[in-house]
Amino acid sequence: MEIAARPQVSALRRVVSRVGRTLTTPLLPDDYFEMLSSRWATRELRAEVIAVRRETPDTTTIVLRPAAAWPGHAAGQYLRLGVHIDGIRHWRAYTITSDDAHPDGLLSVTVKRVDGGRVSPWIATSCRPGDTVYLGEAEGTFVVPDPAPERILMLTAGSGITPIWSLLRSLSRADGVRDVVHVHCCRDEEDFIFAADLLAAGEHHDGYRLLPHYRSERERLTPADLDGLVPDWAERTTFLSGPSAMIDAFAAHWTEYGDRSLLHLERFQPVIGGDATTTPGSGGTIRFRMTEFEAESDGRTSILEAGEATGHALPHGCRMGVCHTCKCTLVSGRVRDLRTGEVLGDPGELIRTCVTAPEGPVELDEGHVVMRGTNARSIR
Amino acid sequence: MSPRPVSTDKQGTTADPNHPLHKLTPEQLEELGREFQAIHDEVYADLGERDAEYIRGLIRFHRRLAAVSRIALLGSGSTIGLVAGTAGLSVAKILENMEIGHNVLHGQWDWMNDPKIHSSTWEWDSASPSSSWKHSHNYVHHTYTNVIGKDKDVGYEIMRVDERQPWKPAYLGQPIYNLLLAALFEWGVAFHDLDLEAMRNGEKPMTQVKEELRGIVRKAMRQVVKDYIAFPLLSGRNWRRTLAANATANVVRNVWAYAIIFCGHFPDQAYTFTEEEAADESMGAWYVRQLIGAANIEGGDTFHLMSGNLSFQVEHHLFPDMPSSRYKEIAPRVKDICDRYELPYNTGPFLKQFGSVQRSLLRLAFPGGFQKRKPGPYVAPEPPASATETNPLRRAFPQVV
Ligand SMILES: Cc1cc2nc3c(=O)[nH]c(=O)nc-3n(C[C@H](O)[C@H](O)[C@H](O)COP(=O)(O)OP(=O)(O)OC[C@H]3O[C@@H](n4cnc5c(N)ncnc54)[C@H](O)[C@@H]3O)c2cc1C
Ligand code: FES
Numbered sequence A: 001m002e003i004a005a006r007p008q009v010s011a012l013r014r015v016v017s018r019v020g021r022t023l024t025t026p027l028l029p030d031d032y033f034e035m036l037s038s039r040w041a042t043r044e045l046r047a048e049v050i051a052v053r054r055e056t057p058d059t060t061t062i063v064l065r066p067a068a069a070w071p072g073h074a075a076g077q078y079l080r081l082g083v084h085i086d087g088i089r090h091w092r093a094y095t096i097t098s099d100d101a102h103p104d105g106l107l108s109v110t111v112k113r114v115d116g117g118r119v120s121p122w123i124a125t126s127c128r129p130g131d132t133v134y135l136g137e138a139e140g141t142f143v144v145p146d147p148a149p150e151r152i153l154m155l156t157a158g159s160g161i162t163p164i165w166s167l168l169r170s171l172s173r174a175d176g177v178r179d180v181v182h183v184h185c186c187r188d189e190e191d192f193i194f195a196a197d198l199l200a201a202g203e204h205h206d207g208y209r210l211l212p213h214y215r216s217e218r219e220r221l222t223p224a225d226l227d228g229l230v231p232d233w234a235e236r237t238t239f240l241s242g243p244s245a246m247i248d249a250f251a252a253h254w255t256e257y258g259d260r261s262l263l264h265l266e267r268f269q270p271v272i273g274g275d276a277t278t279t280p281g282s283g284g285t286i287r288f289r290m291t292e293f294e295a296e297s298d299g300r301t302s303i304l305e306a307g308e309a310t311g312h313a314l315p316h317g318c319r320m321g322v323c324h325t326c327k328c329t330l331v332s333g334r335v336r337d338l339r340t341g342e343v344l345g346d347p348g349e350l351i352r353t354c355v356t357a358p359e360g361p362v363e364l365d366e367g368h369v370v371m372r373g374t375n376a377r378s379i380r
Numbered sequence B: 001m002s003p004r005p006v007s008t009d010k011q012g013t014t015a016d017p018n019h020p021l022h023k024l025t026p027e028q029l030e031e032l033g034r035e036f037q038a039i040h041d042e043v044y045a046d047l048g049e050r051d052a053e054y055i056r057g058l059i060r061f062h063r064r065l066a067a068v069s070r071i072a073l074l075g076s077g078s079t080i081g082l083v084a085g086t087a088g089l090s091v092a093k094i095l096e097n098m099e100i101g102h103n104v105l106h107g108q109w110d111w112m113n114d115p116k117i118h119s120s121t122w123e124w125d126s127a128s129p130s131s132s133w134k135h136s137h138n139y140v141h142h143t144y145t146n147v148i149g150k151d152k153d154v155g156y157e158i159m160r161v162d163e164r165q166p167w168k169p170a171y172l173g174q175p176i177y178n179l180l181l182a183a184l185f186e187w188g189v190a191f192h193d194l195d196l197e198a199m200r201n202g203e204k205p206m207t208q209v210k211e212e213l214r215g216i217v218r219k220a221m222r223q224v225v226k227d228y229i230a231f232p233l234l235s236g237r238n239w240r241r242t243l244a245a246n247a248t249a250n251v252v253r254n255v256w257a258y259a260i261i262f263c264g265h266f267p268d269q270a271y272t273f274t275e276e277e278a279a280d281e282s283m284g285a286w287y288v289r290q291l292i293g294a295a296n297i298e299g300g301d302t303f304h305l306m307s308g309n310l311s312f313q314v315e316h317h318l319f320p321d322m323p324s325s326r327y328k329e330i331a332p333r334v335k336d337i338c339d340r341y342e343l344p345y346n347t348g349p350f351l352k353q354f355g356s357v358q359r360s361l362l363r364l365a366f367p368g369g370f371q372k373r374k375p376g377p378y379v380a381p382e383p384p385a386s387a388t389e390t391n392p393l394r395r396a397f398p399q400v401v
Helices: A011-024 A029-033 A119-124 A158-173 A197-205 A223-229 A246-256 A303-309 B026-046 B049-074 B079-105 B130-143 B169-183 B186-195 B197-198 B206-234 B236-265 B282-290 B300-306 B310-318 B326-342 B350-363 B390-396
Strands: A045-056 A059-066 A080-083 A088-094 A107-112 A134-139 A150-157 A179-186 A208-214 A235-243 A263-266 A284-288 A293-297 A327-337 A350-352 A357-365 B294-296 B347-349
Touching: A011 A029, A011 B206, A029 A197, A029 B049, A045 A303, A059 A119, A059 A134, A080 A107, A080 A119, A088 A107, A088 A119, A088 A158, A088 A327, A107 A119, A107 A158, A119 B294, A134 A150, A150 A158, A150 B310, A158 A179, A158 A197, A158 A235, A158 B294, A179 A197, A208 A284, A223 A246, A223 B079, A223 B130, A246 A263, A284 A303, A284 B294, A293 A303, A293 A357, A303 A357, A350 A357, B026 B282, B049 B079, B049 B206, B049 B236, B049 B326, B079 B130, B079 B300, B130 B206, B130 B294, B169 B186, B186 B206, B186 B236, B206 B236, B206 B294, B282 B310, B294 B310, B300 B326, B310 B326, B347 B390
Parallel strands: A150 A179, A150 A235, A179 A208, A235 A263, A284 A357, B294 B347
Antiparallel strands: A045 A059, A045 A134, A059 A107, A080 A088, A080 A134, A284 A293, A327 A350, A327 A357
16 A cells, blocks of 8 residues: 655654553554644655645646655655545655755645546645645656766656756756757647746757747657757757657657667656566466465566456556555565566565566565455555 | 255255245346445445545544543542543443454555555554454455354354354353453454464464464553553552553453454354355355345444444445445345345344344353244335325324324
């Protein structure tokens, strides 16, 4: 099940908690204290929404004040945001768009409404200052490499601009915006997130050349357009962030005509095995200890899918390694991460069943009894 | 669905064409399964803020009551502090174990996706660690409900609650075990969860037993330190009274939980099954077995709350992962299904259910036994005459008659 990050608490509070537990077991002193004030919560990092700002007609930035000190992040990283909608807590990943060195320790995320979605429309219309949200850890490897590359190409579309915005700010702070070409695709200027700042930077900053590509005026951007727009694209370190179809098309282009190692990309809807060329592992038998059933994986099939194939409704959310809903405790054995090919797992570790396959026999503690058949509980 | 069994049992239940488990055709069973599933799905689709507020509010109420009662007991020197504290703590412990703990551990609130009110993280105020209990209760008992030899809650491996369990001389002590189990229920449950029989049969490796035993000891230590050492110490010279109050609250909770749970499965009305009766059953037959293997207790809203809504044991067994606060709402629909498929709907007042359980426990301590009387199919009551109002007097002077 998906949980928030642990807030950093003082040593004194930890001692109080440990001693006080003698009296409150099986609960923690916290469980009583937090009824007095939510700032006393020490188990899950919460934040208060302090401002809601409209960026474009369908994009909203929310500014958050974490209840405990934010441990910090690198520009370009994302966090998981947990919100309560109609009694249910939903988690989604959002790029952190605030300054990674914000003087007041505030955070922000910028969310584009996905029609028919659950969380993004809620943020667009129902989220208000004063609301409480939950924060996961900062995650992600879409960050500026060290040392910063000389020549950079940014390729973005729609809300995919959010990590690029953070990268640009961090680069410019280190005087790293020396030769950046930024191609951004969206419907028109009104639909351009962070347009005012970026258009101004495009005009006044020598090292930053902005090439907006408006769908209202031109055909959708294709990899073939690159030669005309940015003739030296293949030599540039490129950061690509946008919808899946765009990423797929451009990544294929880089593999064929460019240098794939110069391309960094961020998917908002990642696919398992999509980017990494991993060799499948040995597979094995998975024993689910609490509900006493076994499943088989050939090494390509995730534990989640293998378990579901036996008719059990295992908990899951995103099915792509982002949300942590599918976590089970590893009792014994090792698993292979289907995204990276890495073999990992120590007894007692929580593993994401949607992106791992057994490497030899494994035993898992699923934490609670899983129902069979259609009594599925999927939380998304 | 397994083919209709031939008579193998001298008690005759398996061959009885009127036995609720065998009277429906495979097609009827399939339809019945669909109907029950539809109730589950409708409720699940409707879960939301109202339900979340209910459990959050109840958890807050329990914590406040527990805190206030513990504080009152620090002043247990005064009679008021002692009586109010003991009563408050007893109620708090009952709520915590039954309407909150049992139901959270069943995953009834997992849909909220709140890690603090979730079956995989919850720990309850009971000697039994939640992880062992989830296996023995949620999985074993709720899957093999009332199947003799498989459901280890049929007699908890120490009692004979069904005439088809073979008699052993050890059962002569049953009336005593019964009293002890009632008073020490949480300890009985903790020990039962270890499932030593599974270990003897080689179904469970020794390493797992050791691990679980360590878990129980750790958990039990914490419980004992809290109730019998730490709080008495804090009460200073009133330590004896606080100790007695805490022990009383635990026993009150134990006896209450025992009573509710025994009324849920062992009254005469509830059916038990042989392994072959339950073998290869269809989804529909699974629902029938859950339906007739449990029995409800009639009562008011406070009674239902204090019983953790296990007074709706029938609904609970049909839908173990449905929030308990919804059982009362769906009960009429379950009854309606019983009416249409001519299946029993087991229910009765507390004293009647409890009496029939105790009578069986006494009788079955001795060899032999009696076949428990089963109710016929549930028949929905005729709509009351007042609904159409044929009585002219009543129509004219409704407040008088
Ligand atoms: C690493 C990472 C970073 C992200 N950063 C941002 C960000 O900075 N800003 C931002 O707005 N979003 C970002 N997202 C996407 C975000 O997590 C959600 O997926 C998005 O807000 C939709 O959620 P929802 O609850 O509204 O829709 P859901 O209820 O999850 O989905 C509803 C429907 O929309 C489809 N859908 C889901 N996501 C998208 C999408 N991104 N585009 C098109 N269709 C989609 C689903 O397949 C589904 O059919 C990021 C995602 C990842 C993995
Ligand atoms: S991480 Fe989302 S389902 Fe596995």
